[in-house]
Amino acid sequence: MREIYDALIIGAGAAGLFCAGSAAQAGLRVALLEHGPEPGRKILISGGGRCNFTNLDVSAKNFLGANPHFCKSALAGFTPYDFLALVGEAGIAWHEKTLGQLFCDDSARRIVEMLLARMNGAELHCGVRVETVTHDGRFRVETGKGVFQAKNLVVATGGLSIPKIGATDFAYRIARQFGHQLVTPRPALVPLSVEAAWIGALAGVAAPVTAQAGKVCFAESLLFTHRGLSGPAVLQISSYLTPGESFMVNFLPGTRLAEILPAAKRARPKAGLKSVLAEHLPARLAAHFAQAHPGNLADLPDQALRRLGDELNGFTFTPSGTEGFAKAEVTAGGVDTRGLNSRDCGSKTVPGLFFAGEALDVTGWLGGYNFQWAWASGHAAAKAIRERC
Missing domain, CATH: 3.50.50.60 (FAD/NAD(P)-binding domain)
Known part of the structure; x- marks a missing residue:
């Protein structure tokens, strides 16, 4: 004793x-x-x-x-x-x-x-x-x-x-x-799983974003992984999400892409959408969002460009889960x-x-x-x- x-x-x-x-x-x-x-x-x-x-x-x-x-x-x-x-x-x-x-x-x-x-x-x-x-x-x-x-x-x-x-x-x-x-x-400060093939195809791509859930918003970087999303912005927002809850990512914080794309069309009608997006986004991410809109900007209606701009300024992700306590920084x-x-x-x-x-x-x-x-x-x-x- x-x-x-x-x-x-x-x-x-x-x-x-x-x-x-x-x-x-x-x-x-x-x-x-x-x-x-x-x-x-x-x-x-x-x-x-x-x-x-x-x-x-x-x-x-x-x-x-x-x-x-x-x-x-x-x-x-x-x-x-x-x-x-x-x-x-x-x-x-x-x-x-x-x-x-x-x-x-x-x-x-x-x-x-x-x-x-x-x-x-x-x-x-x-x-x-x-x-x-x-x-x-x-x-x-x-x-x-x-x-x-x-x-x-x-x-x-x-x-x-x-x-x-x-x-x-x-x-x-x-x-x-x-x-x-x-x-x-429950796991917190943890990478999120997202069941979408295009996510894994962008593994390794990082971008400065804002991530928002309700009134909580973090302006840091997002990282695409083979299983979903990580990076400081995603880890931060993960602590606030309940199962099945979505969150919003602004890939161009402080930039109104719905205004920039139609303006670029008028200034450079022969430019490709991918090259214009690549001026604001990582090249692989720009290529992904441009692939549904081949051709020059002149070939795309302003409405389609504004819709794409709004999507990139407010993209919604719905995680299928997290990577669990094994990858969580805290509980x-x-x-x-x-x-x-x-x-x-x-x-x-x-x-x-x-x-x-x-x-x-x-x-x-x-x-x-x-x-x-x-x-x-x-x-x-x-x-x-x-x-x-």
Whole structure:
């Protein structure tokens, strides 16, 4: 039997590592358990190996969940600039890519090393399989490597996305065990499947677009794949779609093609539609949309040109599904936040029980937002534990 810890944290991903470090920095006795062979595996593969560790512009508007206001308190308690200060102290060089997204100049491993250095004597146990969790005034966690006891328990084992690096439903099972409800988990920030032969024929083609579903609109790039659609704009919109729901893509944002094509016909009647479209679209995409209209612009009625222009400014896709948790960057849904305190992500009914990171029904946009939620929620839980101790 080991000592009784102030905080026992299960899951050495972004949220768990940060929570352990924040608690250890406060002088608490901390143990961090990880079922995989090493900590921070999702950090290491993120951002092409350079980790998009936060975003300069973070607010509740960048997150979705059944309660869109839940994340406000934790995000206010630990901001992107707080994390940047730690990055600076660790001497990690970084750069802004686009839309406020911050990446390491070097390797994502530098972020993991920084998080481990912050743990300040906290114990890290990898390759530990949790068998049972019980609570009788304190938490007792039985594992294949012995029993751990603690006054406080933080579950930071993430969601179901990317099972090849060890994602499981552990957090959801613990939540249910202690009386918490779940918002049905589903893949988010995930490529979409579209059952149309012409989509696969354009695999590899990318274009700047706006993607819109209802009132939500993202202006980023779209990528055609052999199975459907991907790229930042599509990943973003995927988090907001329900099964069977369509979304609209504007292939020429800021351009009224229904006006440009008839004007081009009058100015260059002998020009081919494909060549005119290729002035605005990738060549293969232009060829696809022009193939039903052979000949010169002079041969095409203005009405047909306007109709094609309107279609390209508002093309509707109806996905047949997604590529699932295997390709999803995060999990939407999770532990229902109605049962948690927004100040610290702690259980309203089980004192000392906390959830952090992706395990909760808080899902960020693509671009560093989910990492910022991991840092902020882990920090909030650690602060509350310090106050309890």
